[in-house]
Amino acid sequence: AQTVTQSQPEMSVQEAETVTLSCTYDTSESNYYLFWYKQPPSRQMILVIRQEAYKQQNATENRFSVNFQKAAKSFSLKISDSQLGDTAMYFCAFMGAGGTSYGKLTFGQGTILTVHP
Amino acid sequence: NAGVTQTPKFRVLKTGQSMTLLCAQDMNHEYMYWYRQDPGMGLRLIHYSVGEGTTAKGEVPDGYNVSRLKKQNFLLGLESAAPSQTSVYFCASSYYYGTGNTEAFFGQGTRLTVV
Numbered sequence: 001a002q003t004v005t006q007s008q009p010e011m012s013v014q015e016a017e018t019v020t021l022s023c024t025y026d027t028s029e030s031n032y033y034l035f036w037y038k039q040p041p042s043r044q045m046i047l048v049i050r051q052e053a054y055k056q057q058n059a060t061e062n063r064f065s066v067n068f069q070k071a072a073k074s075f076s077l078k079i080s081d082s083q084l085g086d087t088a089m090y091f092c093a094f095m096g097a098g099g100t101s102y103g104k105l106t107f108g109q110g111t112i113l114t115v116h117p
Numbered sequence: 118n119a120g121v122t123q124t125p126k127f128r129v130l131k132t133g134q135s136m137t138l139l140c141a142q143d144m145n146h147e148y149m150y151w152y153r154q155d156p157g158m159g160l161r162l163i164h165y166s167v168g169e170g171t172t173a174k175g176e177v178p179d180g181y182n183v184s185r186l187k188k189q190n191f192l193l194g195l196e197s198a199a200p201s202q203t204s205v206y207f208c209a210s211s212y213y214y215g216t217g218n219t220e221a222f223f224g225q226g227t228r229l230t231v232v
Binding site: 006009033035037043044045047050052091093095097102103104105106107108109110 | 147148150152157158159160161162165167173175176205207209211213218219220221223225226
């Protein structure tokens with residue numbers, strides 16, 4: 001069974017600084033997707049970034065980038081030049097793309113990020 | 118384009134009552150999901166479906182049933198509500214096209230209170 005673990009319940013960062021959120025996962029599949037979603041106080045779930053397991057290059061989206069270590073089953077999110085609007089709950093998620101976890105989307109426990117002015 | 122729509126947005130139930138939450142998506146997605154979100158627990162998968170007529174159990178399926186009779190709809194049923202089912206429920210839909218990109222789209226959530 002696939003599992004996703006976020007070991008940091010809360011993190012804080014000063015505006016304009018850089019912060020890294022950690023995520024590890026466990027799976028026996030070789031083909032899958034990984035995601036970071038953001039949930040602000042409005043409760044809306046917003047896709048931040050995604051990574052396809054068969055792509056070795058780390059994904060980037062503007063100020064957001066990931067460090068994908070497939071062998072270590074690690075998928076961390078780096079937020080550069082943090083902004084007050086980045087304050088939210090961040091979820092790491094795993095979607096199987098084959099085998100028994102085909103289509104199954106599993107989330108971690110979440111990390112509350114607070115950006116201070 | 119409405120995306121993913123959940124009905125209702127709020128509901129209060131008495132212990133033992135039954136209800137059905139409706140999720141509708143207009144993006145022709147194959148995959149649909151029901152999650153519950155509780156403080157400190159993240160999003161926990163209740164049931165999911167990888168296509169019309171199919172359903173599968175997630176992490177916390179007990180006390181819930183689902184049906185996917187039409188591709189665009191995914192229903193979550195509580196046959197006999199319990200206070201432990203007080204939560205915020207999210208529906209999501211997704212797609213997967215071979216080696217292309219994929220992502221999940223979420224509804225706005227349903228806050229359910231069982232008293």
